[in-house]
Amino acid sequence: MDYTNILIAFGVIAGISLVLGVLLALVSHFFAVEEDKTVKAVRACLPGVNCGACGYKGCDDYAAAVADGSAKPNLCVPGAEATAKELGEILGIEVDAPVDLVAYVHCNGNCEATAKKAAYDGMSTCKGASMLYGGPDACRFGCLGLGDCAKACPANAICLMDGIAHVDTSRCLGCGLCTTICPKGIISMIPQETEAAVMCSNTDKGAEARKVCKNACIGCMKCKKVCPHDAITVTNNLAKIDYDKCEGCGACAEVCPTGCMKQVVFPDIPEGTNPADLIDKDFVK
Amino acid sequence: MEMFKSLIIILLSSVLVNNYVLARFLGICPFLGVSKKLDQATGMGIAVTAVMLLATAVTWPIQYYLLDKTGLGYLQTIVFILVIAALVQMVELLLKKFSPSLHKGLGVYLPLITTNCAVLGVAINNITDGYTFLESMVSSLGVGLGFLLAMVLFSGLRSRIDETNIPRPFRGLAVTLIAASFISLAFMGFAGIVDALFA
Numbered sequence: 001m002d003y004t005n006i007l008i009a010f011g012v013i014a015g016i017s018l019v020l021g022v023l024l025a026l027v028s029h030f031f032a033v034e035e036d037k038t039v040k041a042v043r044a045c046l047p048g049v050n051c052g053a054c055g056y057k058g059c060d061d062y063a064a065a066v067a068d069g070s071a072k073p074n075l076c077v078p079g080a081e082a083t084a085k086e087l088g089e090i091l092g093i094e095v096d097a098p099v100d101l102v103a104y105v106h107c108n109g110n111c112e113a114t115a116k117k118a119a120y121d122g123m124s125t126c127k128g129a130s131m132l133y134g135g136p137d138a139c140r141f142g143c144l145g146l147g148d149c150a151k152a153c154p155a156n157a158i159c160l161m162d163g164i165a166h167v168d169t170s171r172c173l174g175c176g177l178c179t180t181i182c183p184k185g186i187i188s189m190i191p192q193e194t195e196a197a198v199m200c201s202n203t204d205k206g207a208e209a210r211k212v213c214k215n216a217c218i219g220c221m222k223c224k225k226v227c228p229h230d231a232i233t234v235t236n237n238l239a240k241i242d243y244d245k246c247e248g249c250g251a252c253a254e255v256c257p258t259g260c261m262k263q264v265v266f267p268d269i270p271e272g273t274n275p276a277d278l279i280d281k282d283f284v285k
Numbered sequence: 286m287e288m289f290k291s292l293i294i295i296l297l298s299s300v301l302v303n304n305y306v307l308a309r310f311l312g313i314c315p316f317l318g319v320s321k322k323l324d325q326a327t328g329m330g331i332a333v334t335a336v337m338l339l340a341t342a343v344t345w346p347i348q349y350y351l352l353d354k355t356g357l358g359y360l361q362t363i364v365f366i367l368v369i370a371a372l373v374q375m376v377e378l379l380l381k382k383f384s385p386s387l388h389k390g391l392g393v394y395l396p397l398i399t400t401n402c403a404v405l406g407v408a409i410n411n412i413t414d415g416y417t418f419l420e421s422m423v424s425s426l427g428v429g430l431g432f433l434l435a436m437v438l439f440s441g442l443r444s445r446i447d448e449t450n451i452p453r454p455f456r457g458l459a460v461t462l463i464a465a466s467f468i469s470l471a472f473m474g475f476a477g478i479v480d481a482l483f484a
Binding site for chain 2 (some may be wrong): 016
């Protein structure tokens, strides 16, 4: 029996493998990328739930941004103050305490105030409903009440009541997942300590807005005029509060003719609770 | 002109008629695995196209200047696998060093492609079809674009499927496979269309 052919094939494969192996080893040696130690240390302090509330793609992205100084270390929402402090120690700088933000649904179009323009019998998700002529609600801006936000919420802080979504601010972690998932884009993050909020997102003119919903903002400017801190602007027939200026006096809520400007009092998170512990880690993947 | 025409025919037929995923059923794994979201599907498609071009550029000379010269043509498959895997690893290392942003974009997908059968398939088919080097490169580009097209189409379909209320027994992979078969059927409609273009 002639083994030459087998030996040749064996030799060729072995040779090619060896060449490739050596090449790979050389490339990985000469073009190695050194990993930054600060990034690693920062990353270790972050909760690792990749919620994106800091405005970066995930904890890895945020860690890199913090390490090279392009991001403030107090942006991690689930980690809150504890994480901000730890990051400050690693970087050797003073860190301001993070502002607690909570999600808020800017709509008060409950069953009593607004009507449906059509009976909807399709898929029961907000995204699905909004694909069909903007959804079955008379108001094209308002909450559809099918609960995409509630399903997305990792802390089960959103409940559906009376046709609209409500955020239980004591449970809200401030991750902001609901703000991105809402197809109407009517959920935004507002400071937890605030005492006033606009409960409407309708940018139609007053008469039209009023026609579809009794609780709509009609852009009458009364709140803007009465606000002693100049914190309210009305653009596109819709009031907006600048929370840097708002002092929470509640003057706007008193004059609002449709009651869409509300004085809200948020319950506080019980002392000693770390919001990061509340996240169901299996849920956030 | 004649050559240009034949190159166009190769390109179009490998994108539409002989679409590797939908007509030849190669590379089904990434097609089903990474087609959930549009941006991921696009990333994977572009990465596969790049790797296919690279793999062809390397394997074609190996076949004609090494294996054929030494009469070792029967080692084609194993040598190609070896070379492509090593090549992709090397590209990944180089990308990480010289273009971190591109590495991040393709990052997860590059290692996944190393053993993708569509990449191996295109390298081997280029040889069996007797293409010249230029024709091989055009064919690889076409196959890559075809893969990208299939991924993008399918991810669009899947994002809609995710929103719908599907009967329980069909949820998940079942409805995905059925949808894939429908796209595949639709692509059968392209059979014969390329030759007719230049008739």
